[in-house]
Structures are given as C-alpha cells and as structure tokens.
Amino acid sequence: MSLTYLFLAIIIASAITLATRAFPFLLLSHRQEVPEWLLFVAKRLPVAVIAILVLYSIRHISFDSLTNWAGEAVSIAVVVLVHLYRRNTLASVLLGTLCYMTFKSLFG
Amino acid sequence: MGKGSFKEAVYTSLPVLGGYSVLGFAFGLLVVGAALPWYAATLMSVVIFAGSGQFVLVGLLAAAAPLSSIALTTLMVNSRHMFYGLSYIEFFSSMGVKRWYMIFSLTDETYALLSLIREEEKSPEEKRILAWMVAGLNHLYWIGGSTAGALAGTYLPMVSEGVEFSMTALFIVILIEQLIQQRTFALAFVSFFSALLIYLYMRSSAFLFPSMVLMLLLLFAQYHIEKRESR
Numbered sequence: 001m002s003l004t005y006l007f008l009a010i011i012i013a014s015a016i017t018l019a020t021r022a023f024p025f026l027l028l029s030h031r032q033e034v035p036e037w038l039l040f041v042a043k044r045l046p047v048a049v050i051a052i053l054v055l056y057s058i059r060h061i062s063f064d065s066l067t068n069w070a071g072e073a074v075s076i077a078v079v080v081l082v083h084l085y086r087r088n089t090l091a092s093v094l095l096g097t098l099c100y101m102t103f104k105s106l107f108g
Numbered sequence: 109m110g111k112g113s114f115k116e117a118v119y120t121s122l123p124v125l126g127g128y129s130v131l132g133f134a135f136g137l138l139v140v141g142a143a144l145p146w147y148a149a150t151l152m153s154v155v156i157f158a159g160s161g162q163f164v165l166v167g168l169l170a171a172a173a174p175l176s177s178i179a180l181t182t183l184m185v186n187s188r189h190m191f192y193g194l195s196y197i198e199f200f201s202s203m204g205v206k207r208w209y210m211i212f213s214l215t216d217e218t219y220a221l222l223s224l225i226r227e228e229e230k231s232p233e234e235k236r237i238l239a240w241m242v243a244g245l246n247h248l249y250w251i252g253g254s255t256a257g258a259l260a261g262t263y264l265p266m267v268s269e270g271v272e273f274s275m276t277a278l279f280i281v282i283l284i285e286q287l288i289q290q291r292t293f294a295l296a297f298v299s300f301f302s303a304l305l306i307y308l309y310m311r312s313s314a315f316l317f318p319s320m321v322l323m324l325l326l327l328f329a330q331y332h333i334e335k336r337e338s339r
Contacts (some may be wrong), residue, residue: 001120001172008147008175013165013182020186021214024193033267039191040331041324042293046188047292048299048323050283053160053185055303056167057276061290072273079277080284090127092313096277097134106268 071103113234117241120225121249124217128249129256134274135162136257141272149258153251157213160282161185162254165277171313182291184320199226199239206240213243221246299323304336 058076062068079096086092132153139149144166152162164185168178193200194213199222200207214222224238287296303319310318 001144001169004146005172005175006169009165009169009178010148010152010155012179013152013161016179016182017156017158017161017186017189018212020183020189021193022211023190024197025211037328037331041327042187042191044290044292044295044327044330045324047283047286047290047296048327049184049187049280049320050286051296051299052277052282052303052316052319052323053164053279055300055307056164057279058311059307059313070238072276074126075273076276076280079280083281083284087285089278089285090130092281093134093274093277094130096280097274100273101270 067107071100071107075103077102113237114241117238117245120221120238121242121245124221125248125249127217128246129161129253131159131252131274131278132250132255133257133260135159135166136254136259137261137271138163138166138275139258140253140258140261142166144169146255146258146262149254150251153254157215157247158186158252159215159250160208160275160278163278167275167313173313177314180317181320184316188216189214192216195219196222196226199235202232203236203240206236210240210243213247215250218243218246221321224308298326 058072061072075096078099079092081091082095083089135153136146136149139152140146152165156162156165161182163180165178168181173181193211196210196214200210204211221242225235225242228235228238230238232313283296287293299319302322303315306319306322307315309315
C-alpha cells in the first residue's frame with residue numbers, strides 16, 4: 001500500500017466526517033427549516049446502516065467446519081446477552097472480544 | 109477558567125475515558141494487524157475522530173478499496189452525525205471560534221455528554237467552558253488509546269489475535285441500543301437481509317454502497333407512502 005493512498009484516504013475520511021458534522025450549521029445558515037423528508041430519513045437511517053455494518057463485520061464467517069463459526073456465534077451471543085443484562089457498552093465489547101480471542105487461541 | 113472546572117471536566121468525561129481508551133486500544137491493534145504503520149492510528153484519531161467510521165476505514169484500507177468507495181462509505185457510516193448538530197446550533201453559536209472545534213469533535217459520546225452538561229445548573233459561560241474541555245478530553249482519550257494500542261500491536265504482536273471482533277461487538281451493541289430506543293425491528297431486518305442478498309451476489313466488500321443506497325431509497329419511498337396515507 002502506498003503512503004499517498006493511505007494519506008489521501010485519511011484526508012478524504014476526515015473531510016467527509018467533518019462535513020457530516022457541520023451539515024446542519026451550513027444548511028441552516030441559508031434556510032431556517034430542515035426539509036421534512038430529510039428528518040424522516042435521518043431518524044431511521046442509522047438503524048439500517050448499523051444493521052448493514054454488522055453484516056459487513058461478520059461477512060467472512062465460513063460454515064465449512066464447526067470451529068470456523070462456533071467462536072463467532074458464541075461471542076456474538078455473549079455480546080447480546082451481556083448487553084441486554086447490563087446495558088454497558090464497554091463491558092459488552094470487552095467480554096465479547098475476550099471470548100472471541102480465547103476461541104481463536106484455542107482453536108486457531 | 110479555574111482548576112475547579114478542569115477537575116469537573118475530567119469527572120464528567122470519566123465514563124468516556126473507559127470506553128475510548130479500550131475501544132481506541134482495540135482500534136490501534138486493528139490498524140497494526142491490517143499491516144498499516146502505527147502512526148496511521150494516531151493520525152486517523154487526530155484528524156477523523158469517529159469510532160465506527162475509523163474501524164470501517166481500516167477494513168477498506170486493508171482491502172485496498174478505491175478512494176471513491178472510501179468516501180461514500182464514510183459518508184453513509186457517519187450520516188447520523190448530520191443530525192447531531194441540530195441539537196446544539198444555539199449552544200455552539202455562542203462559543204465563537206471554538207464552535208468549529210465543537211462541530212469537528214461531535215462524536216456519539218460527546219453528543220451524549222453535552223446533553224447532560226446543557227441541563228446542569230450553571231451560568232452559560234461555565235457551561236461553555238465545561239463543554240469545550242470535555243470535548244477536548246474525549247479527543248485526547250481517543251488519541252491516547254489508539255496510539256497505545258498501535259504501539260502495543262507493533263511491539264507485542266501476540267496480544268492482537270482475534271481483536272478484530274471488537275468491531276463486530278461494537279456494531280452489535282450500537283444496533284441493540286438503537287433497537288431498544290427506536291423499536292424499528294422490521295427496518296433492521298429488511299436492511300440486514302437485503303444487504304446479505306447483495307453480498308452473496310457480489311462477494312466483495314463493495315456490497316456496502318449499493319446496500320446503503322437501497323435503504324436510502326426505501327426510506328425515501330416510505331416517507332412518501334406514509335405522507336400520502338396520512339392525507
């Protein structure tokens with residue numbers, strides 16, 4: 001990977017992230033009201049996007065042998081159960097990841 | 109600004125210190141695991157400062173994705189931030205030049221802390237100072253955590269096997285939180301399975317963009333259908 005590609009990617013990601021955060025400030029300097037459809041879509045888009053990102057992050061799971069997917073399945077269950085029980089992001093992420101890392105080191 | 113307000117800012121931001129140092133550390137490990145130099149983690153945390161956005165970026169960089177899909181995916185992942193600022197237009201406008209830093213650093217966690225600070229019984233000036241310090245401290249925790257993780261991953265390589273699961277765990281937790289708050293189970297279901305079909309067809313990480321555009325169009329259609337029905 002070239003450093004030019006790396007730096008360009010970081011600059012682009014930075015500029016776009018800043019643009020999303022500055023969006024209401026830029027928009028409202030021209031007009032007072034945010035379009036109704038935009039609010040409707042914006043309110044629901046995060047759930048849709050995060051559901052897609054969950055898929056993105058587990059897309060490499062293979063079902064060829066039990067040890068390939070059991071680690072993911074158990075760790076995901078740990079994350080969901082710990083989170084429903086404590087509602088503590090840090091605890092859920094930490095325990096789920098430790099569970100997965102344990103599986104990885106045992107069954108590789 | 110006295111010592112008291114700095115102490116208070118540290119105290120207010122303490123829950124984020126726990127979250128950002130651990131997630132930042134995991135992010136740093138992920139960066140090094142993707143064969144990127146350790147300073148890429150620091151640089152990203154300084155200039156981007158977006159948790160899930162940075163995690164996704166590392167995946168795209170590792171897959172050598174084209175810059176155009178990096179731009180579009182970043183836009184979709186961070187699109188929720190477009191609406192965070194709406195809550196703080198007046199508050200930030202009163203902060204002079206610092207408002208640009210407040211806009212830059214408006215992460216999910218900072219957004220949440222600002223909503224607490226705004227309700228506190230303080231003078232507007234005290235609130236502005238506290239808000240600015242909390243935003244800066246959160247940024248420092250994130251930079252520190254990710255740099256430490258990247259250095260640990262470079263010099264202690266055995267710790268990082270399997271740490272990429274922290275990204276999966278984070279997305280699942282965010283999804284659960286949003287489902288609890290918004291009860292939009294059907295939307296999450298449709299989104300996940302339509303994306304799965306697109307992925308099974310394309311078999312590459314490029315499925316992100318068409319999947320997200322499809323959901324954008326579906327939501328746009330839903331708005332018009334609901335509007336017509338309510339008339």
